[in-house]
Amino acid sequence: MIRLQNLKKDYIVKGHKTPALRGIDLSIEKGEIFGIIGHSGAGKSTLIRCINLLERPTAGSVIVDGVDLTKLDEGKLQEQRRHIGMIFQHFNLLSSATVGENVAFPLKLAKRPKAEIDKKVKEMLALVGLEQHRDKYPAQLSGGQKQRVGIARALASDPKVLLCDEATSALDPQTTNSILALLLDINRKLGLTIVLITHEMHVIRSICDRVGVIDGGHIVEMGNVLDVFLKPQHPTTQEFVEQVAxxxxxxxxxxxxxxxxxxxxxxxxxxxxxxxxxxxxxxxxxxxxxxxxxxxxxxxxxxxxxxxxxxxxxxxxxxxxxxxxxxxxxxxxxxxx
Known part of the structure; x- marks a missing residue:
């Protein structure tokens, strides 16, 4: 479903080149939940934002469902992005729009018919358990409810891939568990491929099938979660395992x-x-x-x-x-x- 080949990303800071990704090779299978864990500054946010080209790589290929996004012009890239949903740490909701309007937003941008939009909004809010909150505004919601709106909005365009950028970092432990349970349920019901980044091993352990550990712009360890968790090889991995062990x-x-x-x-x-x-x-x-x-x-x-x-x-x-x-x-x- 997703293949990253020799992916590199450099930033220019005060006139000097600063590498963020140093040649990432990664394959993520259709329907799996793949976690990327790393410390702050390790490159994980850059990596996930390169998957939908919110960050354009300096070098390398990003192939999603057989299409190399790095070779597309802006118009075709926008079209392909409709197949890639994304949720964020701080929700990124429109504060002046209702819950229903937030979910409808990407569909309106795509100029879908009103009847189709209304049907999809109702369907998505039911999926995330917010049917009764359609006419409320984000300020009236809890953090967990806001993230559920973000998930509903990301799924409204029927994406094949869902990217989760530290989606539970701003939530308390109980709410985090409920959001993880929702993501797992969505993965099973829709067969959706989910890629999530986090700095919490608990998140990886709870729902991921495989995990990649990123450190200094490199993937330093990768494998099935059970194998990586029970037999961590790299010092960075061992640090994360200590969080829960x-x-x-x-x-x-x-x-x-x-x-x-x-x-x-x-x-x-x-x-x-x-x-x-x-x-x-x-x-x-x-x-x-x-x-x-x-x-x-x-x-x-x-x-x-x-x-x-x-x-x-x-x-x-x-x-x-x-x-x-x-x-x-x-x-x-x-x-x-």
Whole structure:
């Protein structure tokens, strides 16, 4: 659906060239939710704005649904942009227009018939749960409701792609979760390809299928969210995983145990139905190994339940090795820390 090839973007700051994107290669499949995570200044906002050419790349190609946008004149580019919706961190609503008028705005620009506009506005407001707010103004809405209007407006033109530029950053955690649930529902109902940027790993973990980590204008790590989250390779990725993994507490616990003598400490990862099965208890019982839990969590990554336990084994060396081997034979991911 989306292919970025050797994408580069330079800015001129005080007469000097400042690279923002340094040769991005990226493919996003039709119907997936792809997340791009990075710190401020890493290039993520520039990257997403290059996808619809709100920022024109210095070099490289942006191919959306088979069309290279960088080769289009302004008229044809505007036509292609109707297939790419976008929502923003600060909503970008027309303050003097009602909710219904905001949703209708792109359709009026496209000179659609009034009856078609009215029908589409009603349909979009029902999709985002704002049917009763059609005649209100943005100032009368909460932050979450404003973002729902932004989503309805972005979807009014029946786009194939929805770009989300820090769409939940201005919202409280509860409202963020409701907006993420709405985006996931829209993705499933409409088969819409969604690209979102964020600096919050919670957002990526909640709804994304794949993720790219951007740092210094480069994609430094990319893959399925489960793989990237559970086995982060790059230091930047590891920082983001710590947002939701309590890694600082884990390091303190491990340091404490190591300081008290020679220890065997494991990180055991459970995926899918394994998460709810007593595999660890059964293994330790069968091998006669004493263990204690230093840290543990059970959560979900989009539709997949997962768990991670950090445990200390209290058996002798032979018992501990047998316990580790048995856990691995039973399909668990086991890392000796």
């Amino acid at each position: 309590d890694s600082s507490e884990l390091r303190a616990a491990v340091a404490h145990e190591k300081a008290s003598g020679e220890r065997t400490i494991l990180r055991v990862t459970f995926l899918g139905e394994q998460t709810y099965q007593p595999i660890l208890f059964q293994t330790m019982q069968e091998t006669g190994t004493v263990f204690s839990i230093l840290q543990g969590t059970i959560s979900r990554m989009k539709d997949t339940p997962y768990g991670q336990l950090v445990i200390e084994l209290g058996g002798d060396a032979q018992q501990n090795r047998k316990a580790v081997d048995t856990l691995r034979q039973r399909g668990l991911e086991v890392e000796v820390i």
